[in-house]
């Protein structure tokens with residue numbers, strides 16, 4: 001990772017990417033940040049075409065991908081093109097899919113502009129779009145030639161989006177970096193460059209050990225088995241990061257109830273999440289509703305649920321075959337459902 005995409009043009013040229021550039025962004029990010037990127041590409045002597053797509057998860061579809069293909073074909077861009085995704089995880093995932101498939105694949109660069117996309121979505125090479133049947137069902141593995149995150153872009157990010165991204169940063173600490181967690185539980189993410197770098201390094205270590213998600217990569221789903229189910233039953237009113245926060249608390253409770261961890265792990269996790277204004281409970285749902293929603297998640301292996309359980313800060317284990325009663329008790333702990 002390089003600290004700033006004001007040097008985007010030079011960075012591309014240094015990597016031998018001297019062809020035309022399609023800078024693909026969305027309607028929220030483009031007006032705020034595209035000019036700086038375009039100026040940098042011009043400084044590098046590169047020809048750039050700006051493509052602006054609709055913003056938000058609802059636009060992460062094959063219809064929007066087609067809009068991008070049309071714009072690229074209209075501009076007669078060839079195989080020497082570099083496609084740069086300028087935006088959050090939605091743009092990164094969708095534009096990465098475009099780069100993987102346009103003319104059977106062209107060079108791809110990520111310029112992430114949300115905390116979540118800097119520490120998570122832009123790392124690891126998974127790109128995808130959603131289908132009415134579910135999220136991220138159509139996609140590819142497409143490794144970017146370069147990821148350039150400019151921390152200055154975070155200044156325009158709505159606070160709720162920052163908090164949501166922080167859930168994945170805290171997750172990184174719990175999975176594989178106790179120093180990062182201890183730093184965060186003191187209440188500050190500063191210096192942000194250090195925090196973001198440490199979180200990226202966790203994801204990088206895990207992905208490098210298992211690039212095609214055969215085993216260990218599943219640990220990145222800490223809090224996500226519960227979290228996706230809560231996201232689903234909330235009909236996506238709750239943000240992904242908020243649901244992951246609640247899901248991690250449930251995972252900590254489950255770990256303690258099965259004897260993998262001591263209860264103080266959950267206490268520390270709750271305190272840390274609260275410091276970053278993240279929820280530690282999602283009241284208003286029924287236990288069975290959340291439990292049933294877990295089985296909708298495509299990430300279950302062979303129809304069985306697998307859970308990522310924290311044993312200690314920086315140490316998680318993948319466990320299957322957990323009795324339904326234990327899982328339901330962990331759900332109960334975070335939804336406060338009296339039934």
Ligand SMILES: NC(=O)c1ccc[n+]([C@@H]2O[C@H](COP(=O)([O-])OP(=O)(O)OC[C@H]3O[C@@H](n4cnc5c(N)ncnc54)[C@H](O)[C@@H]3O)[C@@H](O)[C@H]2O)c1
Pocket residue numbers: 026027028029032055056057060087088089090091093113114115116117120121122123124125126127135136153154155156157158161
């Ligand atoms: N590929 C992966 O490994 C991976 C990992 C995690 C998440 N994801 C995907 O990432 C997506 C979520 O990403 P996200 O949270 O970044 O959401 P997002 O891309 O929708 O961004 C959130 C909102 O903030 C706006 N925005 C982005 N940057 C901004 C900025 N700097 N200033 C102002 N507004 C800005 C966006 O236009 C959008 O409206 C999901 O689709 C998820 O599936 C992918």
Ligand SMILES: [Zn+2]
Pocket residue numbers: 168224240244
């Ligand atoms: Zn996530």
